Amino acid sequence: MDRLQAMRIFVTVVNEGSFVQAAEKLDVSPQLISKSLGQLEDHLGVRLLNRTTRRQHLTEAGSTYFARAQQVLADIDDMELQLSGLQQSARGVLRISAPVSFAIRHLAPLVCAFQKAYPEVVVDLQLNDRKVDIIEEGFDIALRIGRLESSSLIAKRIAPVRLVYCAAPDYLAQEGVPADLVALREHRYLHYSYMDESFVPSAAQVMRSNNGDVLVAAACEGAGIALQPTFIAADALRSGRLQTVLSEFEPEPIALYAIFAHRQLLASKVRAFLDFIDGYFGDPPYWDSY
Structure with missing residues (x-):
């Protein structure tokens, strides 16, 4: 028995849903499909498929073998692609x-x-x-x-x-710079809707949005303090429209x-x-x- 061929036949049967369709896919006879699966099950000592006249179902062992067999065949195909230069x-x-x-x-x-x-x-x-x-x-x-x-x-x-707390200089001059996360309760906070809840301070949320650019723009206008990634806030921080606060309380990246x-x-x-x-x-x- 060619174990690699038997493995490929088994995977094709599962993917195609029937012996006949698998035989057409592989351009072999249904009898060869049936014989190959029988030899594979004998070799493994387990039943891979429960077969009836109309359909087949994977057994528990079949499901496990199917997942691993797909991986083995994919790795082989991938190796051959790389060796032949087609991967480029x-x-x-x-x-x-x-x-x-x-x-x-x-x-x-x-x-x-x-x-x-x-x-x-x-x-x-x-x-x-x-x-x-x-x-x-x-x-x-x-x-x-x-x-x-x-x-x-x-x-x-x-x-x-990186996530940084930031606000406009004018806002901080008027409202003060918070000393710690508890002090954020006294400030206006601009909240990103998808932000991990563990990052959300106990502050009065005066604005919520599912877009960080909107919140950074609002912060630049003095609307409050925002916690935003530097890939959005960097330009405003570089130009001085925003400045970071609470640096020692910056969340882990x-x-x-x-x-x-x-x-x-x-x-x-x-x-x-x-x-x-x-x-x-x-x-x-x-x-x-x-």
Whole structure:
């Protein structure tokens, strides 16, 4: 028995849903499909599929074997692609989801440089601050900022992200500079809707928004104190329209991550982008040089 061929046949049967469809996919006879699966089950000593005249269902052992078999086959295919040089020929549509403010401020140069390096890749960049379901919504990569929850997806850390408390000099001259987080209760606070609740101080929220640029602009107008990432606030801090406060109470840095599906689904266009973005912004990133 060719174990690799049997493994590929089994995975194809599961993906196609029937012996007949798998046989058509692999251009072999249904009898060969049945014989190969029988030999594989005999070799493993377990039943992988419960079969009836109309359908089949994975057993518990079959589900485990299917997941591992997919990975093994994907690794083999990936190795062959790299050895043949095809891994360099990234092509197709690369769908990326990214946070609005970060993408507007920092992604255009990266995407343009990437497409110069990989001219056969079309980038479909969709901006959204919510956490998209990359599999259900058909994204290859999602860029996310924050602290990641446990997930079956793969996360690649791209760059650290600092959060700073900041306010306009005129506001601080009028209302005073808070000495600690408790003192924020006496101040006007501009709250980002998606902010991790552990970062939210006990302050009077006078404005809420799901967009950080709006909150930074409001802070520049003297509306109150905001807690915002430096990739948004750096320009205003550099020009003096904002200044940082409570530096000793600055939250631990979070990070920008690239989220993608299990590496068994990693196409050359995805791998190329992940390699390209790795280290692109620097560590510390260039926006922290204000």
